[in-house]
Amino acid sequence: xxxxxxxxxxxxxxxxxxxxxxxxxxxxxxxxxxxxxxxxxxxxxxxxxxxxxxxxxxxxxxxxxxxxxxxxxxxxxxxxxxxxxxxxxxxxxxxxxxxxxxxxxxxxxxxxxxxxxxxxxxxxxxxxxxxxxxxxxxxxxxxxxxxxxxxxxxxxxxxxxxxxxxxxxxxxxxxxxxxxxxxxxxxxxx
Numbered sequence: 001x002x003x004x005x006x007x008x009x010x011x012x013x014x015x016x017x018x019x020x021x022x023x024x025x026x027x028x029x030x031x032x033x034x035x036x037x038x039x040x041x042x043x044x045x046x047x048x049x050x051x052x053x054x055x056x057x058x059x060x061x062x063x064x065x066x067x068x069x070x071x072x073x074x075x076x077x078x079x080x081x082x083x084x085x086x087x088x089x090x091x092x093x094x095x096x097x098x099x100x101x102x103x104x105x106x107x108x109x110x111x112x113x114x115x116x117x118x119x120x121x122x123x124x125x126x127x128x129x130x131x132x133x134x135x136x137x138x139x140x141x142x143x144x145x146x147x148x149x150x151x152x153x154x155x156x157x158x159x160x161x162x163x164x165x166x167x168x169x170x171x172x173x174x175x176x177x178x179x180x181x182x183x184x185x186x187x188x189x190x
Contacts, residue, residue: 013061016101020058023097026090031055037081037091042130046116047071051081051091058094067105072098073113076120076130115142125179128169133162 021027031052038050049057049071057066066072075095082090102108119138123130133153140148156162169175 013058013063016063017058017061019101020094020097023100024090024093026094026097028055028058028089028094030087031059031089032087034086036084036086040080040084042078042080043074043076043116043120047074051075051095054098055089055091055094066098067102067107070113071095072102074116075099076117078124078130112143115139121179123166125176126172127166128172128175129167131163131166133164134166 017028033052033056035050035052037055038044038052041047041051044050047070049066049069051071054066054069054071072095075092077092077096079090079092082092085091116139119135119142120130123135123138136149140146153162157164
């Protein structure tokens with residue numbers, strides 16, 4: 001592993017951080033690294049860098065490392081990080097801006113990450129919130145690993161951490177309309 005020269009990385013990343021600020025409306029320099037974003041993130045366990053680490057890497061000017069990370073593609077845009085931030089920063093908006101910049105720079109998502117995103121969003125569109133068991137089962141089937149993590153299910157069920165049936169919110173129709181509007185807007189921008 002090569003050492004990273006933080007002085008030059010920081011200087012080189014200033015323009016990029018400003019670009020992210022303009023795109024997301026978030027001043028990543030204002031993050032004081034409390035870690036609440038990462039503690040609440042439902043997909044942090046699968047990320048190579050937690051939301052807090054992504055924010056810090058941006059502060060340090062580690063642009064290429066952030067754009068190549070899996071984390072920006074795994075972010076589910078649930079905004080738990082944004083809701084928990086004591087500085088009222090919005091890491092979810094930063095992640096979205098980073099995905100856009102990564103695409104522009106030619107760093108595309110991997111198939112598994114795209115599959116996870118699709119399964120997660122379909123779960124939210126259907127139930128109004130994520131149905132964890134359905135997400136895991138759907139993802140594992142789609143990636144041809146049907147029994148991955150199956151060993152942890154019994155203890156999670158016994159401890160009430162995993163539900164066999166989805167909990168559907170009352171405002172599912174409003175959520176469905178939001179998804180339809182977003183899909184329409186995406187089609188207009190292609």
